[in-house]
Amino acid sequence: MRTFLAAVSMLSALPLGRFCPTETELRRSLNLFPAAGLLFGALFYGIGWCLAGYCALLPAAMLLALLPEALTKGLHLDGLADTADGFLSGRSRERKLEIMRDSRTGSMGVAAIFALLGMKFALFASLPPELLPAAAGLMMLGGRSGIVLYIGMSRYARPDGMGAIWYREKPFAGILLALLLPSAAGWFFFGVPGCFAGLALAVFAFVWSRITKRVIGGATGDTIGCCEELSELLILAGALAVC
Numbered sequence: 001m002r003t004f005l006a007a008v009s010m011l012s013a014l015p016l017g018r019f020c021p022t023e024t025e026l027r028r029s030l031n032l033f034p035a036a037g038l039l040f041g042a043l044f045y046g047i048g049w050c051l052a053g054y055c056a057l058l059p060a061a062m063l064l065a066l067l068p069e070a071l072t073k074g075l076h077l078d079g080l081a082d083t084a085d086g087f088l089s090g091r092s093r094e095r096k097l098e099i100m101r102d103s104r105t106g107s108m109g110v111a112a113i114f115a116l117l118g119m120k121f122a123l124f125a126s127l128p129p130e131l132l133p134a135a136a137g138l139m140m141l142g143g144r145s146g147i148v149l150y151i152g153m154s155r156y157a158r159p160d161g162m163g164a165i166w167y168r169e170k171p172f173a174g175i176l177l178a179l180l181l182p183s184a185a186g187w188f189f190f191g192v193p194g195c196f197a198g199l200a201l202a203v204f205a206f207v208w209s210r211i212t213k214r215v216i217g218g219a220t221g222d223t224i225g226c227c228e229e230l231s232e233l234l235i236l237a238g239a240l241a242v243c
Contacts, residue, residue, distance in 0.1 A: 007032040011144055012040065013073040023165065030148060030166045031174035034181045037144025040071065041185065045137035052132040061124035064136050065117050068143075068232070076143070079225020080116060081109030086216070093216055097157065100222050116229055123236040127243060134189035135239040139232045141185055142201055145178035146231025147224055149205035152178075157218030167219075178202075182235075193242035197235065204234055 006021035006029035008014060021029070047067065051060035069077050086100035088108045099106075105113075127135055152175045156167040179198040186194025205227065212223045 003028045004032050004035060007036040008039065011036050012071050013075075014071070027165050027168060030151065030171045031177070033148050033174060034141065034145045034177035037141040038181055038185075040144065041137035041139075041141035044068070044140045045133045048133035048136035052129045057129055058125055060129070060132060061121050064124050064132065065120035068140065069117075076225035076228040077113055077116070078105075079222040080229045081105045081113050082222040083226040084112035085109040086222070096216050097220070100216075100220060116233065119233055120236060123233075123240055126240055131189075131239065131243055135236060138182065138185050138189060138194075138197065138239065139235045142182050142197060142235035143228045143232040145182050145198070146201045146205055146234075147228050148174040148178040149202050150208055150219065150224060150227040153206050154209035154212060154219040157212070157216050157220050162221035163219065163224050186238075190239065190242050197238065200234060200238060201231055204231060 002019075002021065003025050005016060005019055006025040009016055009019065009021060010026065010029055011033060044064070044067070048060075048064060051063055055063070082100045082102075082105070085102075085106040085108050086096040089096055089099050089106075091099065124132065124135065148171055151163070151166050152171055156164050158164065179202060181198075182201060183195050183198035186197035188194070208223070208227050208230070209219070212219055216223075
Protein backbone atom coordinates (compact mmCIF):
# COMPACT_ATOMS: atom_id res chain seq x y z
CA MET A 1 0.00 0.00 0.00
CA ARG A 2 2.81 2.43 0.81
CA THR A 3 4.44 1.68 -2.54
CA PHE A 4 1.17 2.49 -4.31
CA LEU A 5 0.89 5.74 -2.34
CA ALA A 6 4.46 6.54 -3.38
CA ALA A 7 3.41 6.10 -7.01
CA VAL A 8 0.42 8.40 -6.50
CA SER A 9 2.61 11.01 -4.80
CA MET A 10 5.15 10.96 -7.64
CA LEU A 11 2.51 11.32 -10.35
CA SER A 12 0.18 13.88 -8.81
CA ALA A 13 -0.21 16.71 -6.35
CA LEU A 14 -2.96 14.94 -4.41
CA PRO A 15 -2.69 15.61 -0.65
CA LEU A 16 -1.50 12.50 1.18
CA GLY A 17 -1.14 13.95 4.66
CA ARG A 18 2.22 13.32 6.29
CA PHE A 19 3.06 10.37 4.05
CA CYS A 20 6.77 10.41 3.19
CA PRO A 21 7.99 7.49 1.04
CA THR A 22 11.40 5.91 1.53
CA GLU A 23 13.94 5.59 -1.27
CA THR A 24 13.08 1.90 -1.67
CA GLU A 25 9.37 2.69 -1.93
CA LEU A 26 10.06 5.36 -4.53
CA ARG A 27 12.17 2.95 -6.59
CA ARG A 28 9.56 0.20 -6.45
CA SER A 29 6.71 2.61 -7.10
CA LEU A 30 7.54 2.62 -10.82
CA ASN A 31 5.96 -0.83 -11.13
CA LEU A 32 2.68 0.62 -9.85
CA PHE A 33 2.56 3.70 -12.10
CA PRO A 34 -0.01 1.99 -14.38
CA ALA A 35 -2.13 1.14 -11.33
CA ALA A 36 -1.96 4.78 -10.23
CA GLY A 37 -2.90 5.70 -13.79
CA LEU A 38 -5.94 3.46 -13.46
CA LEU A 39 -6.96 5.42 -10.35
CA PHE A 40 -6.52 8.74 -12.16
CA GLY A 41 -8.36 7.29 -15.13
CA ALA A 42 -11.35 6.41 -12.97
CA LEU A 43 -11.30 9.93 -11.53
CA PHE A 44 -11.24 11.53 -14.96
CA TYR A 45 -13.86 9.15 -16.30
CA GLY A 46 -16.14 10.56 -13.62
CA ILE A 47 -15.15 14.12 -14.45
CA GLY A 48 -15.69 13.47 -18.15
CA TRP A 49 -19.10 11.94 -17.46
CA CYS A 50 -20.20 14.99 -15.49
CA LEU A 51 -18.90 17.42 -18.11
CA ALA A 52 -20.43 15.49 -21.01
CA GLY A 53 -23.80 15.44 -19.29
CA TYR A 54 -23.99 18.96 -17.90
CA CYS A 55 -21.63 21.12 -19.99
CA ALA A 56 -21.40 22.23 -23.61
CA LEU A 57 -18.85 20.36 -25.73
CA LEU A 58 -16.23 23.09 -26.18
CA PRO A 59 -15.98 24.10 -22.50
CA ALA A 60 -15.92 20.41 -21.57
CA ALA A 61 -13.08 19.79 -24.03
CA MET A 62 -11.12 22.74 -22.65
CA LEU A 63 -11.51 21.57 -19.06
CA LEU A 64 -10.49 18.00 -19.91
CA ALA A 65 -7.37 19.36 -21.60
CA LEU A 66 -6.43 21.55 -18.64
CA LEU A 67 -7.49 19.62 -15.54
CA PRO A 68 -4.77 16.93 -15.85
CA GLU A 69 -2.19 19.71 -15.50
CA ALA A 70 -3.89 20.82 -12.29
CA LEU A 71 -3.59 17.26 -10.98
CA THR A 72 0.20 17.32 -11.48
CA LYS A 73 0.74 21.07 -10.99
CA GLY A 74 2.22 21.11 -14.48
CA LEU A 75 5.05 18.69 -13.66
CA HIS A 76 4.92 16.77 -16.93
CA LEU A 77 4.09 19.87 -18.94
CA ASP A 78 7.27 21.45 -17.56
CA GLY A 79 9.20 18.43 -18.83
CA LEU A 80 7.68 18.92 -22.28
CA ALA A 81 8.68 22.58 -22.30
CA ASP A 82 12.24 21.93 -21.13
CA THR A 83 12.64 19.14 -23.68
CA ALA A 84 11.45 21.41 -26.49
CA ASP A 85 13.84 24.16 -25.39
CA GLY A 86 16.79 21.77 -25.33
CA PHE A 87 16.07 19.58 -28.35
CA LEU A 88 15.21 22.50 -30.64
CA SER A 89 18.10 24.72 -29.57
CA GLY A 90 20.49 23.47 -32.25
CA ARG A 91 23.32 23.27 -29.70
CA SER A 92 25.71 20.50 -28.68
CA ARG A 93 24.55 17.57 -26.57
CA GLU A 94 26.12 19.00 -23.42
CA ARG A 95 24.59 22.42 -24.01
CA LYS A 96 21.16 20.89 -24.63
CA LEU A 97 21.34 19.16 -21.25
CA GLU A 98 22.30 22.47 -19.62
CA ILE A 99 19.36 24.23 -21.26
CA MET A 100 17.00 21.52 -20.04
CA ARG A 101 18.28 22.00 -16.48
CA ASP A 102 17.49 25.73 -16.64
CA SER A 103 14.29 26.46 -14.70
CA ARG A 104 13.39 29.24 -17.12
CA THR A 105 11.10 28.42 -20.05
CA GLY A 106 12.18 29.58 -23.50
CA SER A 107 10.19 30.41 -26.61
CA MET A 108 10.19 26.84 -27.94
CA GLY A 109 8.97 25.56 -24.59
CA VAL A 110 6.09 28.02 -24.55
CA ALA A 111 5.21 27.08 -28.14
CA ALA A 112 5.26 23.38 -27.22
CA ILE A 113 2.90 23.96 -24.28
CA PHE A 114 0.39 25.86 -26.42
CA ALA A 115 0.65 23.29 -29.21
CA LEU A 116 0.07 20.35 -26.88
CA LEU A 117 -2.86 21.87 -25.01
CA GLY A 118 -4.35 23.08 -28.28
CA MET A 119 -4.12 19.59 -29.78
CA LYS A 120 -5.70 18.02 -26.70
CA PHE A 121 -8.53 20.53 -26.83
CA ALA A 122 -9.05 19.92 -30.55
CA LEU A 123 -9.10 16.14 -30.12
CA PHE A 124 -11.55 16.24 -27.22
CA ALA A 125 -13.75 18.70 -29.14
CA SER A 126 -13.75 16.36 -32.16
CA LEU A 127 -15.00 13.36 -30.18
CA PRO A 128 -18.70 12.53 -29.76
CA PRO A 129 -19.78 13.81 -26.32
CA GLU A 130 -20.67 10.31 -25.14
CA LEU A 131 -17.04 9.22 -25.63
CA LEU A 132 -15.49 12.03 -23.58
CA PRO A 133 -15.48 10.03 -20.30
CA ALA A 134 -13.81 6.99 -21.90
CA ALA A 135 -11.24 9.08 -23.76
CA ALA A 136 -10.36 11.09 -20.64
CA GLY A 137 -10.00 7.99 -18.50
CA LEU A 138 -7.91 6.09 -21.04
CA MET A 139 -5.75 9.17 -21.59
CA MET A 140 -4.78 9.29 -17.91
CA LEU A 141 -4.03 5.57 -17.82
CA GLY A 142 -2.06 5.70 -21.07
CA GLY A 143 0.12 8.60 -19.98
CA ARG A 144 1.31 6.85 -16.81
CA SER A 145 1.77 3.55 -18.62
CA GLY A 146 3.86 5.30 -21.27
CA ILE A 147 6.30 6.46 -18.59
CA VAL A 148 6.99 2.88 -17.49
CA LEU A 149 7.46 1.62 -21.04
CA TYR A 150 9.85 4.46 -21.86
CA ILE A 151 11.94 3.94 -18.74
CA GLY A 152 12.07 0.21 -19.47
CA MET A 153 13.44 0.88 -22.97
CA SER A 154 15.92 3.68 -22.22
CA ARG A 155 18.96 4.47 -20.13
CA TYR A 156 19.50 7.56 -18.01
CA ALA A 157 21.63 10.29 -19.57
CA ARG A 158 22.90 11.81 -16.31
CA PRO A 159 24.64 10.36 -13.25
CA ASP A 160 22.01 12.02 -11.06
CA GLY A 161 18.64 13.65 -11.46
CA MET A 162 14.99 13.29 -10.59
CA GLY A 163 14.41 10.09 -12.54
CA ALA A 164 17.70 8.30 -11.85
CA ILE A 165 16.22 6.27 -8.99
CA TRP A 166 13.95 4.38 -11.42
CA TYR A 167 16.85 3.14 -13.56
CA ARG A 168 18.46 0.95 -10.92
CA GLU A 169 16.41 -2.09 -11.92
CA LYS A 170 14.11 -3.02 -14.80
CA PRO A 171 10.39 -2.56 -13.99
CA PHE A 172 9.28 -5.90 -15.44
CA ALA A 173 5.99 -6.02 -13.49
CA GLY A 174 5.30 -2.40 -14.40
CA ILE A 175 5.95 -3.06 -18.09
CA LEU A 176 3.48 -5.94 -18.04
CA LEU A 177 0.83 -3.75 -16.39
CA ALA A 178 1.60 -0.91 -18.81
CA LEU A 179 0.86 -3.21 -21.73
CA LEU A 180 -2.17 -5.01 -20.31
CA LEU A 181 -4.15 -2.29 -18.52
CA PRO A 182 -4.43 0.18 -21.46
CA SER A 183 -5.23 -2.70 -23.83
CA ALA A 184 -7.95 -4.04 -21.53
CA ALA A 185 -9.44 -0.58 -20.96
CA GLY A 186 -9.22 0.19 -24.68
CA TRP A 187 -11.09 -3.02 -25.51
CA PHE A 188 -13.73 -2.27 -22.88
CA PHE A 189 -14.45 1.22 -24.19
CA PHE A 190 -13.64 1.00 -27.91
CA GLY A 191 -13.91 -2.66 -28.81
CA VAL A 192 -11.29 -4.64 -30.75
CA PRO A 193 -9.38 -1.58 -32.08
CA GLY A 194 -8.85 -0.46 -28.49
CA CYS A 195 -6.92 -3.66 -27.76
CA PHE A 196 -3.94 -2.12 -29.54
CA ALA A 197 -3.58 0.75 -27.05
CA GLY A 198 -0.79 -0.98 -25.13
CA LEU A 199 1.06 -1.86 -28.34
CA ALA A 200 0.75 1.70 -29.64
CA LEU A 201 2.19 3.06 -26.39
CA ALA A 202 5.06 0.56 -26.55
CA VAL A 203 5.92 1.51 -30.14
CA PHE A 204 5.89 5.19 -29.25
CA ALA A 205 8.02 4.60 -26.14
CA PHE A 206 10.57 2.72 -28.24
CA VAL A 207 10.73 5.47 -30.86
CA TRP A 208 11.01 8.17 -28.18
CA SER A 209 13.80 6.24 -26.43
CA ARG A 210 15.77 6.09 -29.72
CA ILE A 211 15.26 9.81 -30.33
CA THR A 212 16.38 10.83 -26.85
CA LYS A 213 19.40 8.53 -27.02
CA ARG A 214 20.50 10.09 -30.31
CA VAL A 215 19.91 13.69 -29.24
CA ILE A 216 21.14 13.78 -25.61
CA GLY A 217 22.44 10.28 -24.92
CA GLY A 218 19.42 8.91 -23.06
CA ALA A 219 16.55 9.87 -20.79
CA THR A 220 16.17 12.64 -18.22
CA GLY A 221 13.36 13.63 -15.90
CA ASP A 222 12.27 16.13 -18.55
CA THR A 223 12.07 13.59 -21.37
CA ILE A 224 10.11 11.27 -19.05
CA GLY A 225 7.58 14.05 -18.44
CA CYS A 226 7.50 14.81 -22.15
CA CYS A 227 6.83 11.13 -22.86
CA GLU A 228 3.86 11.21 -20.49
CA GLU A 229 2.30 14.19 -22.24
CA LEU A 230 2.86 12.78 -25.72
CA SER A 231 1.48 9.39 -24.65
CA GLU A 232 -1.72 11.12 -23.55
CA LEU A 233 -1.90 12.84 -26.93
CA LEU A 234 -1.37 9.52 -28.71
CA ILE A 235 -4.25 7.93 -26.80
CA LEU A 236 -6.60 10.79 -27.68
CA ALA A 237 -5.62 10.61 -31.35
CA GLY A 238 -6.24 6.87 -31.29
CA ALA A 239 -9.64 7.34 -29.64
CA LEU A 240 -10.66 9.76 -32.38
CA ALA A 241 -9.37 7.41 -35.09
CA VAL A 242 -11.43 4.42 -33.93
CA CYS A 243 -14.64 6.14 -32.82
